[in-house]
Amino acid sequence: MPSTKSSTEGAATTVRLLITKERSQRAHQAALVVGVALGQGTHEGCPYAFLKTFKRIIDDETVPEDIPFAVPYDDLENQKIKISPKVKSIRGKLNVPRERFHLRGRSTYLWAGLQFH
Numbered sequence: 001m002p003s004t005k006s007s008t009e010g011a012a013t014t015v016r017l018l019i020t021k022e023r024s025q026r027a028h029q030a031a032l033v034v035g036v037a038l039g040q041g042t043h044e045g046c047p048y049a050f051l052k053t054f055k056r057i058i059d060d061e062t063v064p065e066d067i068p069f070a071v072p073y074d075d076l077e078n079q080k081i082k083i084s085p086k087v088k089s090i091r092g093k094l095n096v097p098r099e100r101f102h103l104r105g106r107s108t109y110l111w112a113g114l115q116f117h
Contacts, residue, residue: 024051058101058109063087065102065110069095 028050063086068076073083073095090099102110 027051027054061090061099062101062103062109063090063099065104069097069115071095 031050064084067081067083067087069091073088073093076083076095091097097112097115099112102112102115104110
């Protein structure tokens, strides 16, 4: 289960993805049930393959937490803020927040919808 934290400065919820062997196996079993229910057949494979795919999907829609949105990239570069090509590909040329998660540190993911509270 994801753990949640709330701060005194507002309703900030931190979702930490804690992935263990047991959780990955349960997630894989759930994916098999959903796949069969949707008519996709059974997917024989390792739970770690599912875990790897799940992590890739999350990482593809994650940007670092400290990059402001709706500010032109030129202005950010003038402020010495490095913008990776991944962020530019997710947010587009107008720096519009389209990501689903923000990355805090190395392993803490925040739901991106929290920035609009």
